[in-house]
Amino acid sequence: MKRTGDLKLIQELNRSIILETIRKYGPISRSEIAKKNDLSPTTVTSAVTELINEGYVVEGGTGTSSGGRKPILLNFSPDNHYLIGVSISYSKITIADMNLEAEITMKRIYPTKGYTGTTLINYLLRLLEDFYAAQQDDGRQCIGISLIIQGIVDSKKGVVHYNPVLLLEDVYLRDSVEEHFNLPTWLDNDTNAYVLAEKNFGNFQDVENLIYITIGEGVGSGVIVNNTISRGESGGAGEFGHTSIDYQGELCSCGNKGCIENYISWPATSKRIMKEIETGKETILTTFLTNDKLFITPSEFVEAVNAGDSLAVAMNDDIAEYLSAGVVNLVHLFNPEVIILGGDVTNQNQLLINALQNKIKKKTLKPLYQDVNITTSSLGKEFEMVGAASVLLQDKFQFKLTHDRHGLKTNL
Ligand SMILES: [Zn+2]
Structure with a gap:
């Protein structure tokens, strides 16, 4: 059992490395990816096939040949999937639809209306339901929801331990959202999300x-x-x-x-x-x-x-x-x-x-x-949403993006 688990982990890690290489260096050929990461061509080929089938990567153009057939080049495709970022502050709830480069497609801001405790959580679930329903028809796939909030938050357990203003105490918010929407969900403290975003995405x-x-x-x-x-x-x-x-x-x-x-x-x-x-x-x-x-x-x-x-x-x-x-x-x-x-x-x-x-x-x-x-901050005016996206992206894909004044760009 353990060996299978290890193998699966290695495969997932290799997939992350390969996807990150395509994002960073694309357009890039399969053999270049193998060379750059010291991986076998077979490993790269099978992972790339998966990534293409799942819509994370597309083929496009040909590279220069070193003898035989010209290699087909691969590009990252950030728009076939999206994530939902949520920032909960004392006065407002911000929800955004973002692509895999943390670029916002749609954003809504809702006042918290003075709601607290369970009333606030139910209100949040209703807002998310409406927001998610509006996104579902366009063929893109949602990879998850990432929530950030003030207070003492245990990101591993997905618990808001303490938020005295919103009257939240030991609330298992991640599991509630995950079960409600049947989507993988992340939860972190807002300032931790910002520092992670600066470290992984910023300057x-x-x-x-x-x-x-x-x-x-x-x-x-x-x-x-x-x-x-x-x-x-x-x-x-x-x-x-x-x-x-x-x-x-x-x-x-x-x-x-x-x-x-x-x-x-x-x-x-x-x-x-x-x-x-x-x-x-x-x-x-x-x-x-x-x-x-x-x-x-x-x-x-x-x-x-x-x-x-x-x-x-x-x-x-x-x-x-x-x-x-x-x-x-x-x-x-x-x-x-x-x-x-x-x-x-x-x-x-x-x-x-x-x-x-x-x-x-x-x-x-x-x-x-x-x-x-x-x-x-180097994250620009959308720092809250970039923070929320970074919690999910760096955990799921180990993405590292750089941010400039034109928006988020791949790290060259
Ligand atoms: Zn104090």
Whole structure:
């Protein structure tokens, strides 16, 4: 039994390697694939036949002959299959149909309507049903569903252990979706998905020690140490938002005091901004307020920062100060080469990146500081969906894509 299992595993691994080679180097001949990967021509031929039959690969064109018949060339075919990526945040559920290059064919955004717990999960299943039904008629085959969500997520078991805002506790979300749709399903924490996407799909493929910090409705991090994502025992590693920057600070929902999330999450920052506005501070931020909209969005805030608005700039510096108190701990614990800041408040906010870089320089042991490069995401505005796709693609196919401003392209 074991030998059969091993053989099957080797065949699957070879298939992944062959498919990845065609994606990367196609158009390419069978003999070139064999040579590049040190595989026997028979192994390549039988795997390629399977891949053609399943629609992952197409034949097209001929190569130059080294004597006999001209070899037929092979190309990757990303559009015969699709995957469904799902991102669940506090305020919205985003569902997208993507091809095997993580390019979006269709995307829908739905408000969470304040739903929580079982009501939210049932709502999600209904939305997915409608979305999936709309995709089924066009002859393409769905290879699976990939879900990402905030909170403590055990990706191996497919469980959302803890999401206090959406009131999810030990929810076996992966199995629920898998059974409901009879499709292979993946589940991961959102920030882990982003750091995996940066590592496998983005500009940081050669970086071995990489940290992704996301600042949004909450604060979280994904940590890659020596090329491996650090997940912890139950998926809870990287809960950066609940590391304290003030032991006498505000009491947090987790029980600790002074958690960084309570200082730099967007709800915390926007609350401080509104307070300053109420005291009569002069700022262009008030131009974004109307009778119907009594809040500031992160991108409006960044616009005000870049326009040099004094209140916005001061608030931005506050964020950098709080953030540096937390990031300095990450630098000393993990000695990363790159720290990526994600979230709307960091987008186009070079002043924040610069301020953080300067503060870290002052607070960190020199050899550690010299290595660290603080930057923003390389995944573009669809980073959530690329993150969801990457969880599935890198696990199923071991795909490695590169991303540029024109979209995702094969890695040459
Ligand atoms: Zn906390």
